[in-house]
Amino acid sequence: MSETGLSLPPVRGKLTANAPLAPLVWFKAGGTAQWLFEPKDVADLQDFLRGLDPAVPVMALGLGSNMIVRDGGVEGVVVRLGKPFAKVTAGPDCTLACGGGASGILVSSTARDAGVAGTEFLRSIPGTVGGFVRMNGGAYGGEVKDILVDCDVVLRSGELVTLGNADLGYTYRHSALPEGCVVVAARFKGRPGEPAAIQAEMDRISAAREASQPLRSKTGGSTFKNPEGHAAWKLVDEAGCRGLQLGGAQVSEKHTNFLLNTGNATAAEIEALGEEVRRRVMENAGVSLEWEIQRVGIRADDASK
Numbered sequence: 025m026s027e028t029g030l031s032l033p034p035v036r037g038k039l040t041a042n043a044p045l046a047p048l049v050w051f052k053a054g055g056t057a058q059w060l061f062e063p064k065d066v067a068d069l070q071d072f073l074r075g076l077d078p079a080v081p082v083m084a085l086g087l088g089s090n091m092i093v094r095d096g097g098v099e100g101v102v103v104r105l106g107k108p109f110a111k112v113t114a115g116p117d118c119t120l121a122c123g124g125g126a127s128g129i130l131v132s133s134t135a136r137d138a139g140v141a142g143t144e145f146l147r148s149i150p151g152t153v154g155g156f157v158r159m160n161g162g163a164y165g166g167e168v169k170d171i172l173v174d175c176d177v178v179l180r181s182g183e184l185v186t187l188g189n190a191d192l193g194y195t196y197r198h199s200a201l202p203e204g205c206v207v208v209a210a211r212f213k214g215r216p217g218e219p220a221a222i223q224a225e226m227d228r229i230s231a232a233r234e235a236s237q238p239l240r241s242k243t244g245g246s247t248f249k250n251p252e253g254h255a256a257w258k259l260v261d262e263a264g265c266r267g268l269q270l271g272g273a274q275v276s277e278k279h280t281n282f283l284l285n286t287g288n289a290t291a292a293e294i295e296a297l298g299e300e301v302r303r304r305v306m307e308n309a310g311v312s313l314e315w316e317i318q319r320v321g322i323r324a325d326d327a328s329k
Contacts, residue, residue, distance in 0.1 A: 141217025
């Protein structure tokens with residue numbers, strides 16, 4: 025039995041008890057993972073999950089760019105895919121074979137070098153392929169469902185399966201991927217393009233993002249989904265929330281659909297500010313904003329009980 029109360033299978037990768045997650049997420053706030061597992065390869069991940077008590081929760085973590093980790097931490101095992109899963113290779117017919125830990129910047133730049141258009145929008149999303157596939161990541165007119173052929177997924181049981189685009193039940197920022205599974209690879213398909221034109225589109229997207237979003241802040245990306253017929257940022261602005269603060273958390277003045285950690289905000293303050301924004305928007309416009317940011321783990325109050 026380990027010091028954290030779990031009996032764990034042997035691994036070839038890295039396994040860390042009580043691992044701080046704040047440094048691994050963009051908000052730079054939140055608690056620890058009971059266990060953080062960085063597998064050496066797919067087989068290492070499969071063996072580990074196969075041997076792990078089925079009752080132990082498993083959560084995949086990418087770049088942590090669209091996530092609030094609550095202050096009480098995350099129970100069970102957090103899986104983080106490192107360098108062995110961060111490769112991207114261009115193939116025939118404008119296809120790209122991507123590791124689950126590869127960044128959007130690597131995918132789009134590899135596509136550009138191979139003359140593959142259609143993935144430029146990934147340049148603007150701070151995340152990894154695994155997160156894109158799970159959340160149907162999208163921006164600037166593109167979504168993962170438009171380019172995904174299929175993906176390789178290690179299920180909570182340790183079984184490795186390939187799921188096609190149609191299997192994922194894609195809707196806006198949502199997929200039907202099974203709970204506790206980890207996306208280890210994906211195939212994308214673009215269309216023929218000129219590298220110079222692809223780069224120009226990537227530059228245009230980068231400039232638009234730079235001009236409108238608080239990129240150099242501790243933030244979590246788009247906080248709320250755009251409701252049907254509305255822009256979330258506009259609803260937040262019209263409810264008088266621009267610059268609204270709660271402790272160390274603040275609604276961005278540059279883009280009102282972004283929350284900021286202005287210094288030493290707790291995850292509880294960031295989440296509570298989001299809930300206050302939702303309350304004010306409902307009161308002002310009668311619209312219920314849905315969180316786009318994932319909120320995971322347990323609250324500090326619950327952890328101490």
